[in-house]
Amino acid sequence: MHTDFERCVRAVQAKDTRFDGVFFTAVKTTRIYCRPGCPVVPPKPRNMEFYASAAACQQAGFRACKRCRPDTSPGSPEWNRRADLTARAMRLIGDGVVDRDGVPGLARLLGYSERQIERQLLAELGAGPLALARAQRAQTARLLVETTGMPMADIAFAAGFSSVRAFNDTVREVYALTPSELRTRAPHGRTSTPGALTLRLPFRTPLNPDNLFGHLAATGVPGVEEWRDGAYRRTLRLPYGHGIVSLTPGPDHIGCRLVLTDQRDLTVAISRCRRMLDLDADPVAVDDRLRTDPLLAPLVDKAPGRRVPRTVDEAEFAVRAVLGQQVSTAAARTHAARLVLAHGDPVEDPEGGLTHLFPSPDALASLDPESLALPRSRRTTLLTLVRQLADGELTLGPESDWDEARARLAELPGFGPWTVEAIAMRALGDPDAFLPTDLGMRRAAQQLGLPHTPVALTARAAAWRPWRAYATQYLWATDDHPINFLPA
Structure with missing residues (x-):
């Protein structure tokens, strides 16, 4: 562009x-x-x-x-609709990899040399990974300066700078103001709750919050997620500690309140929340393509701007996808809640009812299969998944190549097309993931007069590419299910 x-x-x-x-x-x-x-x-x-x-x-x-x-500004939609080297590098930089592990760590995750990554980012973005990470640190520093009363030295290190001098120099260079001047000019009051931050997450309009927040709330795992006072709240497992986020839908932004045990996790927490809510999408481009189908066009016109509800933790979603195989939403929540109580790390939430972090693959890898109230075949599926995630044989993160991850998942016992595509859609973030075998999809297609067998529906959906995951949201929304409505 x-x-x-x-x-x-x-x-x-x-x-x-x-x-x-x-x-x-x-x-x-x-x-x-x-x-x-x-x-x-x-x-x-x-x-x-x-x-x-x-x-x-x-x-x-x-x-x-x-x-x-x-x-x-909202992030570029390019990095959410592509899985090439540049897009994967940008997702990892947004997740704070360069700040934590440097360019060598970025290169290891991507499987390319540092020189190749530098050359590719310079060619497409005009800046290398260090410059991109530096710009992100400057934005994080500004948020902390303007929304907290933290001492400037603490902000410097929380934002990822190696020294106070580098922090001061970068802020002056980028904003033509000193950190103290930024704080003086800040338009909003600062929070008084220790560790708490209040900020606004921008997005491109339109945004329909119904299925986005409805899905997250209706499928929420007790203790890990809740809907309270008009906000979706959940716990976050982060590189340096943990956090609790409250996300409130608004007409032109998402209200975000973060409580972190370590402020160095701010950039990562924001990035993961934006990714979960699909806030960097280009809804106009998506909806324009879907409107070319005369049977989808009325759904788009009725409620434009639907987003794909995603996740803050790819491994967590993969585990939950297995627990949700061939059972109701309520049953899937029950199975997940049992795992959380038995293996999740406890957290304190003075402002609500959250109690645990979702258990990590390491915590689940050694669990006793007999303790799982699941059919034997699904126990095998779950244990194989968590062990491969814990051992690093399977990676589901910002660095993942979508096609390669699909192939690895399909090799696991008990992983059929529905589970693989559900993970591709909501964990990996592929905007073209598609679930033609899903019962809700087939029922909606039949009601609209679309082909409703998997083969025929897939053929019809070729015209919706590369946005079939969004078409799925519009089709699901025809059903009278709690995932499609904001909680009362």
Whole structure:
């Protein structure tokens, strides 16, 4: 997109917020970079340059606009609809891998050399992994400066900087303000609860919260997830500690309240929550494609902007997918709750009823199969899965190649197409995952006059690609099931 000069100019002149985060506009005369939807008078086209990332703008010597705050744009939808090297690297950088393990750690997870990764990111984004991680650290630092009363030295290390000096220099370079000036200018009051942060998660409109939050609430595991006072709440297992997040749907943002045991987990927690709620999607592109099918078009027009409810923990979802095989939603929650009580790590939640983290694969790998109230074949399926996850033989994370992960899952005993595609859709995040054998899908297809046998429905769905996971949400929404409605 950023290489199509005329198209970018038209988007900036129209102040089209759909492209916020897709590309960034740098103004050569002011040395400022903005989001396309910046409310100020657009610059003359001859003064514009376009970049694919905020990091590339910063490397070129531009500072972030104080009016539109381009660092708070939604993420590019590119990284959620692709599984190539660049997209996987961007997902890992967003998950804080470079801050924790450096570029060598990023290279190990991706299976490429550091030089290959550097070359690929520079070619596509105009910035290497260190610059991209630095831009992310600057954004995290700004959030902590503006929303907490933490001392600046603590913020520097919580945001991932190696020194207070690097923190101060980066903030001044990116925002043309010192950290103290940022705090003084902050428009919102700071939280007084220790470890708590309140922030807004932006998204591209429209966003229909019904199936998104309805699905998460209706399938929530007691003790790990709950719906309370209009918010979806859950516990988070994070690299440095754990957290509790409360997410509240709003018309133009998701309200997010995070309580973390270690502030260094802020970037990762935000990234995982955005991923769970599919907030970096481009709903206009998705819905425009699905509207080309005359039988889907009325569903899209009735409630546009449906998202795919995903997960904050890929391994957790894979375990829950196995527990949910051929049973009701209520039965799946019961099975999961038993595992949580027996093997989950306890947490304290003074603000609600959350009690545990979902057990890790390591904790489940040694469980006694006789303790599972499951058919023998499903016990074998579950134990094989958790042991492979614990041993590292199977990886389900931001670094995963979607096709390779599907193939590895299909080799496991008890993993049929439904389970594999459910994991691909909600854990791996493949926007084209599809479940033609799902009973709810087939019932909805028949009601709409679509082909309802798996083979025929798959053939019809070829026209919906690469957004078949979103078509699945629209079809599921025709059913009168709690997953499709916000809890009262």
